Amino acid sequence: MSSSDVVLVIVVATALAFDFTNGFHDTANVVATSISTGAAAPKVAIGAASILNFVGAFISISVAATVANDVVNAAVITPTIIFAGLVGATAWNLVTWWFGLPSSSSHALIGGVVGSAVAAVGFNAILAEGLIGKVLVPAIIAPILAFLVAGVGIGASYRIIGKQRPGVVKRGYKYGQVASGGLLALAHGTNDAQKTMGVITLALIAHGNLGAGADPPLWVIASSAAAISLGTYSGGWRIIKTTGTRIIKMDSVQGFSAQGAGAAVILASTHFGYPLSTTHVINGGVMGAGAAKRVSAVRWGVAGNIVTAWILTLPASALIGAAVYGITRIFGTGALGPLLVTVMSLSLLAATFARRSRRGAPVAAS
Secondary structure, eight states: OOHHHHHHHHHHHHHHHHHHHHHHHHHHHHHHHHHHTTSSOHHHHHHHHHHHHHHHTTTOOHHHHHHHHTSBOGGGOOHHHHHHHHHHHHHHHHHHHHTTOOOOHHHHHHHHHHHHHHHHHOGGGBOHHHHIIIIIHHHHHHHHHHHHHHHHHHHHHHHHHTTSOHHHHHHHHHHHHHHHHHHHHHHHHHHHHHHHHHHHHHHHHHHTSSOTTOOOOHHHHHHHHHHHHHHHHHOOHHHHHIIIIISOOOOHHHHHHHHHHHHHHHHHHHHTTOOOOHHHHHHHHHHHHHHHHOGGGSOHHHHHHHHHHHHHHHHHHHHHHHHHHHHHHHTOSSSHHHHHHHHHHHHHHHHHHHHHHHTTOOSSOO
């Protein structure tokens, strides 16, 4: 096996590891509202979400095509650049998960790859039109749209149920949450798993295994679907608490409206190939569902912390990706740099979790 083949294997493994962290980091997006209102038991909600994430990954490849072809110039990208970007994205995912902040895995991935590409080649590696039109603009519009759709939905829902008995309403909307939560999980798998597919496809194009503009092979789709599904099943309990209880004190009507708004926006964006942040969308929906009932119902301080994490995600992951690329280049252009970075990253991760465990603080409360 040549040095370039070794790098490609490392890239694919790192991409799937990122996809796994995407799953457990973004589990909250899918299940937090259903769990917080009691519409579904935690284990049932997470199990169903993991299955639907897997199924959703096979529905479309439009987002994968965007990531592979419209954000960076595939002609100047190397597997090492992609590796550095993936490490940057995974590192930011773990940092924000550690502090319970629902940041965007999607933007972390794109930011990491953009940062490492700029460090390696310069700004000529970036396709500005695609980055702005298919990433940055949707990043701003999508959560606002979800906020508005959820607000309209909650207003309409309260008008419909205004004269109904509370017990009937609560029971009915809990069933509705099961359906809207399932649709949200399907939408999450459809949009989010495709980003990893796109990155692996980009690596295969850079390595010469695929031609420019090629679609992801079936094994790439299946492995990406499996990784995000397993990550979802592992659960992201810290972020579940933030999304499900700390932004607003949610009832089943609000949960249904937030989930429905999130699913609608994500599925529409996926159709047009936008690599959307499901984190941005569902939290926008949660805020909209709370604010439509009563503006003071939203804990705006918590919401502000979340928005700050969103703003920091692209530049922070880009800086980490650029730094990782710089480290790999110290050891040349072969496989040694990525191998050493992988070993150092795993060692640091193991030491951090071991130190946390010795202090008696669980990493994730179930």
